Amino acid sequence: MHIRFVSAIAFAIVAAIALAPQALATDVLDIGFVDQAAIGGLPQFVAAQQQFSQFRAQTARDFQAAIKGKSQSDQQRIYGDFNQRLAAKQHELFDPLLGRAQTAIALVAAQKSLSIVVDKQIVIFGGQDITKDVLTTIGQQGVIVPPVQTPPPSSIGYVDQTQIDALPKAKAAADAFQAARQRLSQDLNKQLAGKSQAEQVTIVQQFNNQLKDEQKKDIQPLNDEIQKAISDVAKKKKLLLVVDQADRVYGGTDVTSDVLALIK
């Protein structure tokens, strides 16, 4: 009895050791990723892309014919009209396909109890690859029934960079850097003219260094501020980390408004 009881506890220790890494991983088992390039490579997406390319080429020809002999303001109006036509066609061709893909991802994520699905490119190690399941689901006949439940709360946050870029201070920083880049590029072209290859190498290196300096001066302070704000929000909300919304495919915790509130 005595020996058996001690053995049982010893077994529990061994089990505890064996299970320890899994216990560590329980927090992150609900993270999935999908290869969006593989979805884009499906025949229906390729066909839609080809159709859109043809439409765009035809629209470009029509546009050139339409602006012939027109005033500047008319040309701008026509340009707006044609852009709207392009956007409408794009929606017409891709919205149903993207909607189906999104529903398939949601369904697979729900079946696997994932709290977030991100793009494959940002997961270097681990995570659940759901690409195959998503492709199979998209390829099935008939309507894909969306899952009833919403994704569970996720320990991975995401932030919408476009909203941050729209802030006045972000716009001002981007404009300052763009102006500096333009000025440096013009200088570079002037300096390269008539120089030997060895001299040109040095000039290009100088250009790259100057560009880096400009970036440090104009962009870096704001980038640091944004990153600090994101990290602060992540810590406050007890998140593991925050990714860009462009890399998030489904689920996750949106922290954009919290970040904006901090950096405004």
Next chain:
Amino acid sequence: MDVDLRASIRAVAVAACVALALAGCTHGASPFGSRGGGAGYVDLDQVVQAHPLHTELDTLQAQITLLNGQAQNAPVPQTDVQRQAQADMEAQLAIADQQFQTQMNARRTYYGQREAAATAALQAQASGASAPIGQQLGVQAQKIQTDAMKAFTDYQKQLFQADNQHLQQVARQLQQEDGLKIGARRAQLEKQETDYQITLAKQSQSQRLNLKAQLENLNLSATDRQQVESQLANIETREESMINTLKARDNADLKTYEDGLQRDAAARYNAARVASMKQTNDMLQARQKQTNEQLRTQLSGIGTQYQQQVANANAAIAKDPKARAQIDKIHNENQAQYTIEFQKALASYQQTRKQLVQKYSAIAHMQLQDDVALGNEVQALAAQRRDLYAKIVAQVQSQIGVVARNDGLAVVFTNVRGAGKAVDITDQVVKAIAALPAAVPSSSSSAPEGPSSTTPSPSGS
């Protein structure tokens, strides 16, 4: 529970706690989240920059930037002579490029066919056939296609002939019907004209008899006689005129009737022609469909036989190291010969381009630039950079996997915008990467100048 047992349990419990703690240490993480709950992140750019081969990436990028700069700063012809020289040079360069591409395409096709023929002969030998695999089946397939085409053409001719006969018959019948109708109408009108003539004669009969009786009177003076004769002539002239008027009207009527009949006949003929043509087309389409299905079935059977023969030959070759070696030898020989030819032709092509640039630079009295060669050089460098970057990233990912496993991380992200509880393993990975030998061979100094579409492969087109 005795004291010894309690002591044992306590000891084991302590050991369990120690084991758990050690497990946490071994994996570099605690189950309570101090190591990020199993999630890590890495700054991939920083790690790639720490790679021993990153300087090569920078060198390649600098070369690309330099060439792009050269392309942007190309000297611009100022005079008409210079502009003409540049245009002539570009035209000559385009011709040289076209000739090179055509020459290489022809050589690729030649070596591809030569390799395919040699391989087919070897496959036939391996499967015990007397002729190359597919040759006999190809003849069979061709015969089936020719026979089917002939049968279809014969059927088509037969239908067209029947159509012609039928339409000729329709035309004859319409002609006969119209002839009969016109004849009947003509007879009817002629009868009406005769009746009218008789009616007129009857109407003037008493007057005419009276006038004739007056003329028989011998005592009639010459003047009176002339007057009576004139009256009699008037009657005949009037009647003749009235008859002629009627005949003219009848002729016009008959002409209208004939025209109407001809229009009607043409429409009926056309309807018959369209109906006949549709029927013939339907029959031809049905026959074509039937022929295609028969062909598909027969050719599919031949295709299956061919696949089977190839599979048998390949299976035989797979068991025969000598045959396998021969196939490899055929491929390698073709590849090697093509590569020699390609390199030779490429060198000659590049020399031609340089000479053309020199020639027209001399004519223009300025240094002209070969934009295509420059573009190709940029493309080749960019491809090298891409390859090198991919190799570096693959090594980096592998090292990240090692670090993650050692740290007990279940998932590692990159491109993160901000971290909460996740662990930054960038420094660890940088150290691991920096310790790697510069194992990936550099190829930045051997940038080929040739067109990118001319990869030296006999079978690639």
